[in-house]
Structure formats: C-alpha cells, structure tokens
Amino acid sequence: MGGLPAGKVEPAEHDYADWERRVDALMIILSGGKGGRKLMTVDELRKNIEALPPDAYDRMGYYERWVTSITQIMIQRGVITTDELGRKMAEIDKRG
Amino acid sequence: MKDNGSYQPYSYFQLMEVSLRELLVEKGIVTETQVAEEVAAMRMRTPAIGAKVVARAWVDDSYKQKLLENGSRACEELGIEVAALKLVVVENTPSTHNVVVCTLCSCYPRMLLGIPPEWYKSRSYRSRTVSEPRAVLAEFGLRIDENMKIRVHDSTADMRYLVLPMRPAGTDGWNEERLAAVVTRDCMIGVAVPKSS
Numbered sequence: 001m002g003g004l005p006a007g008k009v010e011p012a013e014h015d016y017a018d019w020e021r022r023v024d025a026l027m028i029i030l031s032g033g034k035g036g037r038k039l040m041t042v043d044e045l046r047k048n049i050e051a052l053p054p055d056a057y058d059r060m061g062y063y064e065r066w067v068t069s070i071t072q073i074m075i076q077r078g079v080i081t082t083d084e085l086g087r088k089m090a091e092i093d094k095r096g
Numbered sequence: 097m098k099d100n101g102s103y104q105p106y107s108y109f110q111l112m113e114v115s116l117r118e119l120l121v122e123k124g125i126v127t128e129t130q131v132a133e134e135v136a137a138m139r140m141r142t143p144a145i146g147a148k149v150v151a152r153a154w155v156d157d158s159y160k161q162k163l164l165e166n167g168s169r170a171c172e173e174l175g176i177e178v179a180a181l182k183l184v185v186v187e188n189t190p191s192t193h194n195v196v197v198c199t200l201c202s203c204y205p206r207m208l209l210g211i212p213p214e215w216y217k218s219r220s221y222r223s224r225t226v227s228e229p230r231a232v233l234a235e236f237g238l239r240i241d242e243n244m245k246i247r248v249h250d251s252t253a254d255m256r257y258l259v260l261p262m263r264p265a266g267t268d269g270w271n272e273e274r275l276a277a278v279v280t281r282d283c284m285i286g287v288a289v290p291k292s293s
Contacts, residue, residue: 002199
C-alpha cells in the first residue's frame with residue numbers, strides 16, 4: 001500500500017486489551033521466543049494476513065488479523081485441526 | 097483473566113484467541129505461564145528504553161558513533177536485547193529530517209519503543225508517508241522547512257529503524273536522565289522533535 005492515496009492520519013492511541021497482548025505474546029512464543037518451539041515465521045504471519053480479502057482486511061482490527069493469521073498457520077502446519085478449533089470455540093462460547 | 101464484574105460476551109476474535117491458546121496449552125506447545133510472562137515483559141518495553149539510548153548518544157560522542165555504525169551492538173552495550181534484528185539508527189541534522197514507516201505491515205523497533213501506536217499501523221500513515229511525508233508530518237503538527245531534506249525509512253521484518261533526534265537548544269548541562277525525559281516515542285519515529293520545555 002506504500003504510495004497509494006489515503007486519508008488523513010489520525011494520531012489515534014489506544015491501550016491494548018489483555019487478549020490483544022496475549023495474541024502478541026503467542027506470536028513471540030510460537031516464533032521461538034521465550035523458550036518456545038519455533039512453529040512459525042514472521043513471513044508466514046504476513047502471508048496469511050495478506051491473503052485476507054481486502055474488505056475483511058479493512059474491517060478487522062490489527063490483532064484480529066494477527067489471531068486469524070496465527071490460527072491459520074497452526075492449521076496449515078498441522079499443529080491444530082479446524083475440527084478441534086471449531087469444537088473448542090463452541091465449547092468456550094457456551095462456557096462464556 | 098476476564099474483567100471482574102461486568103460480563104461481556106467474547107467477540108469472535110477474542111473467542112478465537114482463547115480457543116487457540118487453550119488448544120496450544122492442551123497440546124503442550126505453550127504454557128499459560130509463558131504467555132503471562134511475555135505479556136508482563138511487553139508492558140516493561142516502553143519508549144523510555146529508546147530515550148535512554150538517545151540521551152546517552154547526546155552526551156557521549158563516541159557512543160553516538162557506535163550507535164550510528166551498529167545500532168544493535170550499541171544497544172546491547174546498554175544491556176538492551178535486540179535479538180537477531182538489525183537496528184539502524186538514523187541521525188537528524190540541521191539539513192536532514194528522518195521519519196520511519198513500515199509500508200508492508202507494522203515493523204517497529206519494539207525492543208526500544210514497545211508496541212507501535214495505532215496510527216503507525218494505519219492505512220493512511222503507511223500509504224502516504226512515502227509519497228507525501230511533509231503533509232503527513234504537518235498532520236502531526238510538525239512543519240519541516242522546505243530547504244530541509246526528508247528521508248523516509250521503510251522498515252522490514254529484519255531491519256528496524258530508530259531516529260536519533262537533534263538535541264534541543266537550551267539543554268546545556270542537563271544530565272542523561274533529564275535529557276531522556278524530553279525524548280518521546282514520536283521523536284524516535286520522526287513525527288515529532290524534542291523540545292527543552
């Protein structure tokens with residue numbers, strides 16, 4: 001997007017929510033930081049973010065894109081399956 | 097780790113975070129402790145770290161030379177871990193102003209400045225800083241003289257930039273701590289310049 005026309009820069013600041021910080025932490029650990037096993041690279045993170053449809057990209061928040069990308073990478077690498085994820089999300093949604 | 101008291105249903109993406117994390121914990125890939133520790137470490141990484149580096153460079157010319165030659169090594173000298181990343185420090189001078197962007201995503205010297213602000217990751221900042229930096233800086237209230245050159249540095253996953261601002265006038269005799277206090281995050285991104293008052 002470098003060089004494309006776009007609107008005014010709004011110097012917005014927001015303090016990140018706990019879940020957003022945890023997404024950031026997961027990325028660091030899964031990239032081999034903090035003694036984690038290296039199960040992803042920054043390039044994979046970016047590739048999966050760039051694969052989002054343009055309207056979804058614009059609609060989603062920063063860490064929403066990240067968590068989607070990290071989840072995709074874990075599925076692509078066979079660390080988790082879509083079935084497991086679907087079941088887990090339903091379970092937690094019910095648990096609240 | 098939820099908010100106390102006020103019940104709020106998870107958003108879809110929060111649900112995804114909790115689910116992903118719990119699955120990874122169940123599979124023994126990450127632990128809750130690792131995540132909590134990394135979140136805590138993240139809160140400790142603030143622009144005060146970068147400000148300390150800048151203040152040292154202002155008072156110690158040989159340190160400044162080292163910083164400009166090899167940013168990563170010079171930071172390590174102050175006990176700041178920059179991992180495998182290459183840190184390039186770019187110096188503002190009376191004739192050149194530097195500003196940092198990441199047009200691809202949000203690459204940022206996080207070990208020196210913490211998590212990037214919202215606007216750094218915005219479409220408008222990433223798109224326009226490379227084509228009309230003067231207009232973008234003006235939106236931050238920073239007017240750069242027409243005679244001055246503006247250099248825009250586009251970060252990558254492996255190379256991060258930090259702006260070394262000019263030491264403001266009226267700070268003669270200040271110690272490093274006092275100097276560091278005027279070095280804001282925005283000064284080190286290049287969308288502001290430090291002021292002595």
